[in-house]
Amino acid sequence: MDTSLSPVPIPVVIDCDPGVDDAMAILLALGSPEIELRAITTVCGNVPLAGCTANALRILELAGRTDIPVHAGADAPLIGAPIYGRFHGPTGLGGLSLPAPSTTAQPEHAVEKLASELRRAVEAGKGLTICALGPMTNLALLLKLHPDLKSGIDRVVSMGGAFRSPGNRSLTSEFNVLADPHAARIVYEAGIACVALPLDVTHQAMTTPERCALFAGGAPGSPLAAAHALLERWARHDPARYGGDGGPMHDPLVTAFLVAPSLFHTAPAGIFVETDSPLCYGQTVADWYGRSGTALIATKVDADGFYRLLAERIARLERMTA
Numbered sequence: 001m002d003t004s005l006s007p008v009p010i011p012v013v014i015d016c017d018p019g020v021d022d023a024m025a026i027l028l029a030l031g032s033p034e035i036e037l038r039a040i041t042t043v044c045g046n047v048p049l050a051g052c053t054a055n056a057l058r059i060l061e062l063a064g065r066t067d068i069p070v071h072a073g074a075d076a077p078l079i080g081a082p083i084y085g086r087f088h089g090p091t092g093l094g095g096l097s098l099p100a101p102s103t104t105a106q107p108e109h110a111v112e113k114l115a116s117e118l119r120r121a122v123e124a125g126k127g128l129t130i131c132a133l134g135p136m137t138n139l140a141l142l143l144k145l146h147p148d149l150k151s152g153i154d155r156v157v158s159m160g161g162a163f164r165s166p167g168n169r170s171l172t173s174e175f176n177v178l179a180d181p182h183a184a185r186i187v188y189e190a191g192i193a194c195v196a197l198p199l200d201v202t203h204q205a206m207t208t209p210e211r212c213a214l215f216a217g218g219a220p221g222s223p224l225a226a227a228h229a230l231l232e233r234w235a236r237h238d239p240a241r242y243g244g245d246g247g248p249m250h251d252p253l254v255t256a257f258l259v260a261p262s263l264f265h266t267a268p269a270g271i272f273v274e275t276d277s278p279l280c281y282g283q284t285v286a287d288w289y290g291r292s293g294t295a296l297i298a299t300k301v302d303a304d305g306f307y308r309l310l311a312e313r314i315a316r317l318e319r320m321t322a
């Protein structure tokens, strides 16, 4: 499998709501030399903000990367009350039990950390990639408070939306977008390069016993063992909905897109978000003719190739932390 082993690592900030699949995406990033993970910013989503922030700290400590700063962000959407995830368990890390983190988040708000990383990117002349794995509230606030820093963004690569697929939290809408559709609309209408990995493609990357077995054999307390525990209770056992017993591994597809873009097919499209209709609130609609926007939407993924990459890179991380 060709990976984008760029000689110069891609500067990245992951904005997330850990979250079982967020945790897998972070581990994949940490095990991939193509990525220079500058910071993790957190947003309320799968669990309330404090839980997401503590989980980000836990995952970095597990991986021996407490040098990477964590900054807490929005604890509610731009408008309305927060909604939370249903599949990540009470801690937000599903079947993975980790002790309370021994580190704390930085005092600077997530939006200001993102802004300082964008200033750094502008000065360096190398754009920042923002991986958006949760509701896009922090990114929307960043764009509204610091519109002059847009030039520091190389692209926003997000897990979110459902175009030809039904929603996973309402009939029409995917959780990350439904949790803050106004934020998603601000991001998609900002004129920045966006890549969306929607349910249309994440539901092609379902866990199976064979794929979960790729993560077996890790030493207790290791990243590989943690990944196996994260996957263990991820199965949905709902073949009518998912076409099999497994669960959809959403967020790590974002990190995989940075590392091995050849695993994916994409189509250019304009992306629109419904923010008024009670029935279709948070629905994402694509202009597949690409006449009204410059986004890319991932439409296909080589799922087996993705799981091989995910397991290989987390096993690599294990060797780095051994």
Ligand code: RIB
Pocket: 017, 019, 020, 021, 022, 045, 046, 085, 133, 134, 135, 159, 168, 174, 175, 176, 250, 251
């Ligand atoms: O709809 C799936 C998305 O919502 C994933 O990012 C998951 O972690 C939750 O945030």
Ligand code: CA
Pocket: 016, 017, 018, 019, 021, 022, 045, 046, 133, 134, 251
């Ligand atoms: Ca997420």
